[in-house]
Amino acid sequence: MNTKQLWKNCLMEIETGISKANFSTWFKNTSIIKEDTGIIYIGVPNEFVRDWLMNKYHKLITKTIADAYENMRAVEYTIIKIENSKQETTIINETVDKELPLKDLYINPEDNLNPRYHFNSFIVGTFNELAYAAAQAIIESPGTKYNPFFIYGGTGLGKTHLIQAVGNSIKNKYPDKKVHYMTLERFATDFVNSLQNNKANSFKEKYRRYDLLIIDDIQFIGKMEKIQEELFHTFNTFHENNKQIIFSSDKHPNYIPELADRLKSRFAAGMIVDISEPEYESRLAILKVKLREVNIDLDQEIIEYVAGAVQGNIRELEGSLNLIVCQYRLKNKPLSLPEVKNLLKNNMRPKKNMAIKDVVKIVSEYYKLEESSVYEKTRKKEIVKARQVVMYLLREDFNVSYPLIGQKLGGKDHTTVIHSCLKIKKDLKNDPGLLQELEQMRIMFK
Amino acid sequence: MKLECSVEKIKNAISQVERITGKNLTLPVLSSVLLITSGKSLKLRSTNLSLGVEIEIPAKIEKEGVLAISGSALNATFSNIFQNENVFLEDKDGNLLIKTKKSQIKLKSQPHEDFPTIPIVAGASFEIESKKLIEGIKSVHYSSSVSDIKPEISSVFIYTNGDSLVFVSTDSFRLAEKKVKTKGLEEIPGILIPFKNISEILKIFGELQGNVKVCFNKNQISFSSDNVYLTSRIIDGVFPDYRQIIPKDSLTDVVVLKQDLLNALKLSNVFSDKFNQVNLLIKPKEKVFELSSANNDIGENKTYLDAVINGEAIELSFNYKYLLDCFQSLTTDSISIKLSGTSKPIIITSVSDSSFTYLIMPINR
Numbered sequence: 001m002n003t004k005q006l007w008k009n010c011l012m013e014i015e016t017g018i019s020k021a022n023f024s025t026w027f028k029n030t031s032i033i034k035e036d037t038g039i040i041y042i043g044v045p046n047e048f049v050r051d052w053l054m055n056k057y058h059k060l061i062t063k064t065i066a067d068a069y070e071n072m073r074a075v076e077y078t079i080i081k082i083e084n085s086k087q088e089t090t091i092i093n094e095t096v097d098k099e100l101p102l103k104d105l106y107i108n109p110e111d112n113l114n115p116r117y118h119f120n121s122f123i124v125g126t127f128n129e130l131a132y133a134a135a136q137a138i139i140e141s142p143g144t145k146y147n148p149f150f151i152y153g154g155t156g157l158g159k160t161h162l163i164q165a166v167g168n169s170i171k172n173k174y175p176d177k178k179v180h181y182m183t184l185e186r187f188a189t190d191f192v193n194s195l196q197n198n199k200a201n202s203f204k205e206k207y208r209r210y211d212l213l214i215i216d217d218i219q220f221i222g223k224m225e226k227i228q229e230e231l232f233h234t235f236n237t238f239h240e241n242n243k244q245i246i247f248s249s250d251k252h253p254n255y256i257p258e259l260a261d262r263l264k265s266r267f268a269a270g271m272i273v274d275i276s277e278p279e280y281e282s283r284l285a286i287l288k289v290k291l292r293e294v295n296i297d298l299d300q301e302i303i304e305y306v307a308g309a310v311q312g313n314i315r316e317l318e319g320s321l322n323l324i325v326c327q328y329r330l331k332n333k334p335l336s337l338p339e340v341k342n343l344l345k346n347n348m349r350p351k352k353n354m355a356i357k358d359v360v361k362i363v364s365e366y367y368k369l370e371e372s373s374v375y376e377k378t379r380k381k382e383i384v385k386a387r388q389v390v391m392y393l394l395r396e397d398f399n400v401s402y403p404l405i406g407q408k409l410g411g412k413d414h415t416t417v418i419h420s421c422l423k424i425k426k427d428l429k430n431d432p433g434l435l436q437e438l439e440q441m442r443i444m445f446k
Numbered sequence: 447m448k449l450e451c452s453v454e455k456i457k458n459a460i461s462q463v464e465r466i467t468g469k470n471l472t473l474p475v476l477s478s479v480l481l482i483t484s485g486k487s488l489k490l491r492s493t494n495l496s497l498g499v500e501i502e503i504p505a506k507i508e509k510e511g512v513l514a515i516s517g518s519a520l521n522a523t524f525s526n527i528f529q530n531e532n533v534f535l536e537d538k539d540g541n542l543l544i545k546t547k548k549s550q551i552k553l554k555s556q557p558h559e560d561f562p563t564i565p566i567v568a569g570a571s572f573e574i575e576s577k578k579l580i581e582g583i584k585s586v587h588y589s590s591s592v593s594d595i596k597p598e599i600s601s602v603f604i605y606t607n608g609d610s611l612v613f614v615s616t617d618s619f620r621l622a623e624k625k626v627k628t629k630g631l632e633e634i635p636g637i638l639i640p641f642k643n644i645s646e647i648l649k650i651f652g653e654l655q656g657n658v659k660v661c662f663n664k665n666q667i668s669f670s671s672d673n674v675y676l677t678s679r680i681i682d683g684v685f686p687d688y689r690q691i692i693p694k695d696s697l698t699d700v701v702v703l704k705q706d707l708l709n710a711l712k713l714s715n716v717f718s719d720k721f722n723q724v725n726l727l728i729k730p731k732e733k734v735f736e737l738s739s740a741n742n743d744i745g746e747n748k749t750y751l752d753a754v755i756n757g758e759a760i761e762l763s764f765n766y767k768y769l770l771d772c773f774q775s776l777t778t779d780s781i782s783i784k785l786s787g788t789s790k791p792i793i794i795t796s797v798s799d800s801s802f803t804y805l806i807m808p809i810n811r
Contacts, residue, residue, distance in 0.1 A: 022560060025473040025495070046679045047565040047666040048495045055563055079665040081682040 003032040007042075010064045017060060026052055033080060038073030040065055043080035050077045111171065112181040117164035121289055125282030128158060131273045135162055139169045142177070142212060142244040146271030148235065149246045150253060153275030156315030159248040162275070163214050166246060170212055177211040184218050188227050203230075208237050212244045219249040222257040232263055239266075255436050283307040283317055290321050296328060302340050309344055320344055354445060356394060356408045362444050363390045366437070375410045391417050392424035393441065447483055447511025447537035451503060453546070456533065457524045459490050459501040460517075462650050467517035468494035475560045478514040481535070481542075483507045487673075488535075491564060492517060497643045498564035499650060502673040511537045514558035523551055565677055569663030572632040574611065576651050576658045576671060582613040583648060585624035585775040585802055590641045591617035598683030601638040606631050614688060615641075620768040621688055621791075621805040622775065637667055638681035650676055691791060692805065696784035698728055698757035700735060701797060704781050707737075708773055710749040711766050714739040717747050723809055724766040728785070730755045739766070762788045762808040769794070772804040 007030075015023050026049055033043040042061070044050045053061065054077060066072050107114050124132045137145045149166075151159055167179045194203035207213065213234075221228055238245045252274070253259060253267040278286065284307040291298060302324075310320045323343055328335055335343070364371045367386045374387050387409060394400040395417070406412035427434050460479065468476030482489040488505040491498070527533070527546060534545040537555075544551040583602060591600040603614040610625040611634075639647070647669065651658060654671055661668045668677040714724045717739040727736040735753040740746035762785070778796040785792055794804040 019560075021473045025476075046495070047567075047677075048493065048498065048562060048679070051565045052562045079682075 003035055003040075006065070006069055007032040009068050010061070013064045013067075014057075014060060018057075026057065031080075033078060038071050040069075040072055040075045042075060042077050044077050046079060050079060053077055111167065111179045113164055113167045113171065113179065115168060117161045118168050119165045121293065122158070122161060122165055123278075123282055123286045123289060125278055125285065127278045127282055128153075128162070128275045131162060131275050134271050134273055135166045138166060138244060138246075139173060142170055142174075143242040147239060147242070147244055148267060148270040149244070150249070150267045150270060150272045151247070151275065152249045152252055152272070154277065154313060155250060156313030157275045157277065158314055159250075159275060160216055163216065163246050163248050167212065167214050170244075174211075178209065179212045179214070180207075180210045181214040181216070183216045184220050184227075187215060187231070188220075188224060191227055191230055204234070207234050210243070212246070213238060214246045214248075216248050217250075218247045219251050219256050221263075222259055225260075228260045228263055232260070232266070235263075235266060252432075252436070254432075277311070278314060278317075280307055283310070283314075286314060286317060287321060290318060291325075294325050296325055297334075298324070298328075299334065299337070301337055302335065305337060305340060306344065309341075354398065356400065356405075359393055359398070359445070360390050360409075362441060363393065366441050366444070377410060388420040388424050389438070389441070391420040393438070395421050397442065397445070447481070447513060447535065448509035449483055449488060449505045449507045449536075450532050450534050451488055451505035453524075453527055453529060453531065453533045455503040456488070456490075457527070459503050460521050460524050463490045463492040463499055463501055464517040464521040465649065466494050466497050466499055466646050467492045473560065475514055475556050475558070476562075477517055478556050478558075478561070479517045479520055480558060480561045481513045481515065483510045483512075491561075493562060493564055495562070496640065496679045497646055498677045499646075500564055500675045502675075509537075512558050513537055513542055514556045514561050515542050515553050516556065519553055523553065564675070565666055565668075567661045567663055567666045567668040567677055569661060570632045570634075571659055571661040572628075572630055573657045573659050574626075574628050574631075576654045576656060578611075578626045578628060579658055579660070579669075580648060580652055582611060582624050582626040583644060586613045586615045586622035587641070587644045587648070588615075588771050588774075589617060589620055589622040589804075590615035590644075592641070597640070597681045598638060598685055600641045601681050601683075601685075602641065602644050603636060603638055603685040604634060605636040606634045614685070616686070616688060616805075618686075619765070619807050620771070621691075622772060623688070623803045624775065625801045627801075634662065636685060637662055638683055638685060639667060639678055640681055643678040647676060647678070650674060692793065692803070693784075693786040693790050696757065696786045696793070698730070698755070698760050698785040700728060700756075700783040700785070701754040701780055702735065702751055702783065704773065704776060704779055706751050707781065708770075710737045710751055711770055713747055713749055714766055717741045717744055718766060721809065722765045722767045723763050724769075725761065725763045727761045728755060729759045730757060731759070757785075760785050760788065762792075764792060764806050764808050768806045775802050775804070777802075 011027060011030075014027065029045045030049070030053075031043045033041045035041070042053070044053060058075070062072075062075050065075060122132070131151055134146050134149060138149055151162065153159055164181060167181050170177060171179045190206075191203060194200050215231075221231065235245060237243075247267065249256065253264050253272065256264075284303060287303050287307055291303070306317070306320055306324070310317050324335060324340060327339070327343060360374050361371050363386055364374050367382060367389075369383060369386055373380075373383050374390060376383070378384075390409065391405050394405050395402070402414040402417045406414045406417045409417075424434070428438070463479050467479060476494060478492075480489075480491040482491065483505070484502075486504060486507065487502045488507070489500055489502050491500040493499070523544065527544075527549065529546050529548060531547060534543075536543040536545070538552075540555050542553040542555055544553065582604075587602050590602060594600060599616055599618060601615070605612050605614075607625070609627055609629065609631060611628050611631060613624045613626070615622055651669060651671070651674070654674065656671060659670045661670070662680070665680055665682070666677055667680055668675065670676070711724065714737055715722075718724055719739075719741050724737055724739045727734065727738065733753075733755060735751045735755060736748055737751065738746065738748040772794055776794070776796050778798055780797045782795050782797050783792060784795075788808060789810060791805040791807050794806070796802060
């Protein structure tokens with residue numbers, strides 16, 4: 001018989017029968033110590049509690065236990081020591097042994113790849129399956145199928161993981177191929193250094209001897225004209241020689257500001273895929289894989305809560321999980337759901353809550369219009385568009401009711417608002433530019 | 447409930463029981479004092495679930511009854527009643543009516559059904575003069591540790607040794623031991639009374655004359671006199687085996703006048719640093735007993751004391767506060783200081799009285 005479980009059940013039963021103050025005063029720190037031939041021994045912290053339980057609650061306790069455990073014959077109360085200090089010391093000892101491991105900082109200087117990124121720990125879901133499939137095709141025959149491979153998506157969604165995993169896989173599969181991973185920033189510094197030292201040629205040579213070049217965070221290239229040119233030439237060399245080149249960015253190439261057209265079209269020539277935010281099931285799968293890595297079991301309930309609560313990017317998901325794992329090791333016992341909730345409450349993004357006025361302000365700023373013009377009765381094309389976007393955003397992102405939107409935006413009828421929202425929805429399907437505009441405005445809301 | 451009693455007596459009793467009403471507890475009724483009539487007396491009871499006390503005062507009972515009244519309100523009320531006549535207490539619609547010749551007071555009561563009982567301790571018992579008990583506790587209790595981290599030393603340890611009752615407390619930097627000779631002792635293997643309860647015991651039994659009956663078992667101890675019953679929780683733990691750290695032999699023996707040493711320490715206090723450090727230098731050949739302290743911001747001092755010195759030269763530092771503390775327990779004019787090396791404890795006793803022993807650990811530099 002599980003005495004712990006039995007007492008827990010009984011306590012729940014007792015709790016409903018008496019006042020909260022009484023319950024927490026008298027039943028705190030009690031437990032069933034043992035069961036011996038039908039006699040239940042209840043451990044209590046001191047004589048005051050023992051007396052009171054015997055005088056006042058004996059009947060209730062006996063009845064509750066008897067209901068739950070038919071073999072009970074009698075209940076005895078014993079005073080036990082509450083083990084506080086001892087527990088603390090043991091915990092300290094264990095935490096020393098089980099400190100969270102430092103992340104593997106080992107990076108191969110030859111190719112800059114981090115061996116930690118591989119496909120075993122890469123979770124595939126609908127949000128990234130296209131990118132994953134394309135990556136597999138590239139590993140199959142690098143340089144021929146999708147060249148260049150351009151992958152974009154928001155921060156912390158696994159772009160770097162994916163492209164590094166491609167690099168690692170190719171390195172394993174074709175040991176003689178030279179793979180090189182770098183961020184754009186590194187490429188730029190190298191280039192500037194080579195110019196300073198008059199070694200522009202050796203720079204070109206250096207990069208062109210690689211068989212696979214991976215450049216991360218390419219979106220910063222916008223304002224670097226010289227570097228765009230250099231990249232263009234490097235790219236051409238790679239392409240001509242059927243060598244694979246992989247880029248990652250947080251934007252679609254069309255929206256990287258001031259990106260030279262020739263680069264834009266070259267990026268478009270290969271394969272452009274995006275990684276979106278993982279949906280619930282994928283988040284769940286990711287959490288499970290990470291838990292397996294650290295060798296810890298959490299309740300299904302807790303995993304489901306975390307997956308539901310931490311939306312958005314995977315990095316935050318990992319951060320939240322680390323927090324839980326850390327607490328788990330510190331306390332050396334599984335966390336309960338309320339504890340987890342409490343732990344994560346600071347990590348959660350605050351729910352977006354904005355005044356209608358602020359939305360109007362951001363949108364009008366974005367379209368470089370006077371804020372007041374949005375409220376005016378005018379049919380100027382650019383103002384109408386801005387107003388419709390405001391209505392759409394209010395409805396879609398902030399769940400404001402149609403009549404309220406209409407009323408706030410210069411006394412429009414709610415049907416006008418419905419029309420506007422439908423129109424923007426329709427336009428979004430045909431006009432990727434509009435989608436991008438909306439995305440950028442949404443960033444400003446955060 | 448309807449009764450009449452003396453203002454003086456009830457005032458006194460309330461001020462004592464009110465102190466141990468439970469503060470900040472989950473059960474609100476614990477913050478009240480329970481008034482119970484029984485035969486020819488009124489019982490006032492309070493508890494904070496670590497300590498429970500019941501004081502009985504004579505009263506003329508007309509009608510029996512029980513009431514729970516907020517302790518702080520009751521105490522504040524009675525401390526402002528200055529007539530020296532009798533007071534009438536009456537229960538009316540769940541309120542307590544207090545009547546004197548010149549005032550009429552109504553206090554709200556709380557439901558008394560939830561007020562817990564106070565454990566009656568069954569176990570071995572013995573009687574001791576209340577003065578001796580208080581002396582024993584008073585002599586050592588200031589040495590106990592204030593923090594809750596180690597409950598076994600934030601307490602006063604009581605055990606029997608032959609015909610003596612021994613009181614010990616320590617905070618691991620100093621230790622005080624007091625032996626009190628008592629007749630008819632029951633063998634006590636060792637009881638740890640929580641430090642927090644000790645001060646209440648002192649206050650309640652401090653002025654009591656006559657004998658106190660001490661009753662104890664594994665978990666609880668009780669003290670009872672004619673009209674007071676007090677019971678305290680006992681800490682379940684093992685007091686450190688302190689006898690083994692008391693050095694048997696000493697290398698340097700000093701006898702000084704208590705008042706001289708006290709004055710010197712008070713001066714040192716001015717110049718001591720944040721560790722309250724005072725240096726002691728003893729040179730038997732030159733007959734030097736020197737206390738010195740220095741503080742970078744204030745200055746420094748050296749005091750030479752007349753002393754009878756035997757043994758070897760020694761120099762060490764200690765926390766002067768620890769030494770000051772024990773002066774209250776030293777009954778004679780001259781005190782004996784025994785030293786056995788720079789890292790061994792300093793032993794302080796009264797010259798002609800071996801019942802009190804005090805140990806201070808030196809500060810290692």
